């Protein structure tokens with residue numbers, strides 16, 4: 001497994017940098033670089049992936065002084081729910097709903113979600129882009145969302161807080177057509193609204 005050699009005084013040529021999708025990102029620190037690349041991917045609906053490892057692998061190849069290895073094999077740390085949520089949030093941020101329902105209406109919806117088995121925890125580990133995504137969720141719900149019981153819907157594959165404010169939630173749902181509907185769900189009952 002690789003980790004950043006924080007004691008290294010000689011930075012990569014040109015400072016911390018990484019190229020993704022043909023765009024070169026530069027930053028004053030490794031952490032800033034992670035955030036910048038994660039933000040770009042999220043905004044463009046690209047899965048964040050294990051960005052830390054990706055950049056370390058690049059450094060190991062081109063600037064080996066920047067990494068330390070403990071000799072153990074790399075273990076992927078991808079959280080599937082986080083990847084789905086991050087990608088969906090990127091989509092919701094790029095095409096925010098034009099009409100929001102009132103907070104009271106959103107609350108009535110999320111009250112249903114609180115006891116629904118498709119409401120899955122979002123106990124995500126700290127990772128690049130996480131705080132920026134949470135901030136976007138907060139903005140899209142005008143500060144009303146993200147209570148501890150409102151999380152990620154693994155049926156509609158959506159952030160429940162954000163979804164609950166949409167006047168056309170069905171359009172934001174990424175439910176697979178073959179997936180069984182959830183009997184208690186308010187999204188299906190509003191189809192075509």
Ligand code: SF4
Nearest residue numbers: 113116119153182185
């Ligand atoms: S299936 Fe419907 S009721 Fe259940 S968590 Fe998802 S949005 Fe909420």
